[in-house]
Amino acid sequence: MKALTWQGKRKIEYGEVPDPTIEQPTDAIIKVTSTGICGSDLHLYEVLAPYLDPGDILGHEAMGVVAEVGSAVTNLKPGDRVVVPFQIACGSCYMCDQNLQTQCETTQVREQGMGAALFGYTKLYGQVPGGQAEYLRVPQAQYGPIKVPDGPRDDRFVYLSDVLPTAWQAVEYAAVPDGGTLLVLGLGPIGDMATRIAMHRGLRVIGVDLVAERLERARRNGVETLEYSDDVAEAIRTLTDGRGPDSVIDAVGMEAHGSPKAKFAQQAVGLLPDALQRKMMETIGVEQLAAVYLAIDVVRRGGTISLSGVYGGGADPLPMMTMFDKQIQLRMGQANVHRWSDQILPLLDETDVLGVESFATHHLDLSEGPAAYEMFQKKQDGAVKILLKP
Ligand SMILES: NC(=O)c1ccc[n+]([C@@H]2O[C@H](COP(=O)([O-])OP(=O)(O)OC[C@H]3O[C@@H](n4cnc5c(N)ncnc54)[C@H](O)[C@@H]3O)[C@@H](O)[C@H]2O)c1
Ligand SMILES: [Zn+2]
Ligand SMILES: [Zn+2]
Numbered sequence: 001m002k003a004l005t006w007q008g009k010r011k012i013e014y015g016e017v018p019d020p021t022i023e024q025p026t027d028a029i030i031k032v033t034s035t036g037i038c039g040s041d042l043h044l045y046e047v048l049a050p051y052l053d054p055g056d057i058l059g060h061e062a063m064g065v066v067a068e069v070g071s072a073v074t075n076l077k078p079g080d081r082v083v084v085p086f087q088i089a090c091g092s093c094y095m096c097d098q099n100l101q102t103q104c105e106t107t108q109v110r111e112q113g114m115g116a117a118l119f120g121y122t123k124l125y126g127q128v129p130g131g132q133a134e135y136l137r138v139p140q141a142q143y144g145p146i147k148v149p150d151g152p153r154d155d156r157f158v159y160l161s162d163v164l165p166t167a168w169q170a171v172e173y174a175a176v177p178d179g180g181t182l183l184v185l186g187l188g189p190i191g192d193m194a195t196r197i198a199m200h201r202g203l204r205v206i207g208v209d210l211v212a213e214r215l216e217r218a219r220r221n222g223v224e225t226l227e228y229s230d231d232v233a234e235a236i237r238t239l240t241d242g243r244g245p246d247s248v249i250d251a252v253g254m255e256a257h258g259s260p261k262a263k264f265a266q267q268a269v270g271l272l273p274d275a276l277q278r279k280m281m282e283t284i285g286v287e288q289l290a291a292v293y294l295a296i297d298v299v300r301r302g303g304t305i306s307l308s309g310v311y312g313g314g315a316d317p318l319p320m321m322t323m324f325d326k327q328i329q330l331r332m333g334q335a336n337v338h339r340w341s342d343q344i345l346p347l348l349d350e351t352d353v354l355g356v357e358s359f360a361t362h363h364l365d366l367s368e369g370p371a372a373y374e375m376f377q378k379k380q381d382g383a384v385k386i387l388l389k390p
Helices: 039-045 163-174 189-200 212-220 232-239 260-270 274-284 290-298 320-325 337-348 366-378
Strands: 002-008 011-016 028-037 062-069 081-084 135-138 181-185 204-209 224-227 247-250 304-307 329-332 362-365 386-389
Touching: 002 366, 011 366, 028 366, 039 366, 062 135, 163 189, 163 247, 163 304, 163 329, 163 337, 181 189, 181 290, 189 204, 189 212, 204 212, 204 232, 212 224, 224 232, 232 290, 247 290, 290 304, 290 320, 362 366, 366 386
Parallel strands: 181 204, 181 247, 204 224, 247 304, 304 329, 362 386
Antiparallel strands: 002 011, 028 062, 028 135, 028 386, 062 081
């Protein structure tokens, strides 16, 4: 089959790989019909190189049609239309029972000290072949795939794999009081979708980014927007009675614009051999904390910060004194897809209140994947969300 594989930093290849097969009774094989490129994939493209091997199949936002199931998978049959959550969870362990599917004890990657395995997401998360491919082997298929109705276009449902539950969890964790104000840092797919969910709940939403098209897109949906600059904290306070927003979502992550020191550290680390690179990433931290610092600075006292952006490194320095003094509540983590999917599904009807049908800016063929990664990273051609069709 054809797939997108990682070949090195900023090197994605479209080419032939072996077809996946059923390996466990709990596996299913899905014929992929749509598959997204995520901001998380950009970390693989850039900073997480030490954790990948050339040939790793990328992608964790797939939907499609069941082609084959293992003997223990009784809830699915060939021909079913499904969305595949980005994490692999069993649905019956202690953590899954707590609705913490990203911490699943059956699939935890213990040798790396990490949570549940993820599709297409490095050795840290089990090095499981991903969904930017014609076919995907889905482990724990007795629980994972979410069945969706035939009829509507893939665009209606594909974001259940990641964007929707991630943005939903970001808003839930932000715990904005009724009538309160939410600040969303970063208006990529995750931040943009979080603003839509928050507006749907009747909240006041302020959004910050550096990309004109992304700001404009949010503004059209009724978000008050501010362009990121060195003075953005003051501008945010001016809009919020000098007090700051009740809650802040960081939908940026570790490659935030605004930390030149980190850029240097990253490049320096990039020059070392893999094993040393890994050690450095784990001990000095990636230090790309511009968005977190901004969130800590501007959130009102006693407010909540909800981190969706992915962070690496074990020793990122944080302004602990200010965090303590301001009595900030900090919540974070990979989204637990099944925890939220039942609440989200009813919003994906014809009324399309979240605008999922027109959310993607680009629909491309899987073979155009290498160029699509570059376009998404460089934010060219107004690219916000790219869906690929194998
Ligand atoms: N928690 C989860 O389960 C989960 C799931 C999906 C994605 N993510 C993470 O969420 C983050 C966003 O993902 P995305 O798909 O929207 O990616 P993206 O890279 O397209 O979006 C990030 C946006 O942040 C903007 N930005 C950069 N620096 C900024 C700053 N200092 N202030 C304000 N905005 C700034 C960028 O211009 C960009 O528009 C990534 O870190 C991704 O890894 C987490
Ligand atoms: Zn993702
Ligand atoms: Zn589990």
